[in-house]
Amino acid sequence: MGDIKIRPLKVSDRKAWEELFHGYINFYEAKVPDDVVALTWERLVNGADGFLGLVAVDDHDRPIGLAHAVFHPSTWSPTAYCYLEDLFVGREARHHGTGRALIEAVYKEADKRGATRTYWATKEDNRTARRLYDRVASLSPFVQYRR
Numbered sequence: 319m320g321d322i323k324i325r326p327l328k329v330s331d332r333k334a335w336e337e338l339f340h341g342y343i344n345f346y347e348a349k350v351p352d353d354v355v356a357l358t359w360e361r362l363v364n365g366a367d368g369f370l371g372l373v374a375v376d377d378h379d380r381p382i383g384l385a386h387a388v389f390h391p392s393t394w395s396p397t398a399y400c401y402l403e404d405l406f407v408g409r410e411a412r413h414h415g416t417g418r419a420l421i422e423a424v425y426k427e428a429d430k431r432g433a434t435r436t437y438w439a440t441k442e443d444n445r446t447a448r449r450l451y452d453r454v455a456s457l458s459p460f461v462q463y464r465r
Contacts, residue, residue, distance in 0.1 A: 322416055324385075324423040327363050327371035334381040335359065335373065342384070342406035346441070362386060372423050374407065374416045383407035385420040389431055400428040402438035405447075417447070421454050 327335060336355070343350050350358075362371030368390055374383035386404040402424050407416045428436045436455075439462055440447050451457075 322419040323375050324372055324419055327373055331381050338384045338406055374420055382411035383416045383420055385424050387424050395434055397432050397434040400433040400436040417450050
């Protein structure tokens, strides 16, 4: 793979994006209803509700990876924070720097918007991804709880 190009989602990306997003959902063995996937698409492609949708594309401008971020205010800072909610690279594009390029593109957008923190979560046993994350960020000491 040559230089990795990252760009915002376009309406014409819908089918390829859905394949990648479902691959991501399946990786985490999760279930996301179709109406939520459709709403997520609309938010991402329109930049609504603080959402940012980026894709890594191949030489034919076909999406091969995705990054979804949400910008939100903070109670601990006068600036916004950036939550990198979803990061996924299709099997054929892995191990070529695509994930790193997507993270760096999110960092660039966070800097542009004045966000002072970019953060994300992954499963503790996601060793492959964590090897990359350990090189591009610092591991937080916090533990996540859910209801």
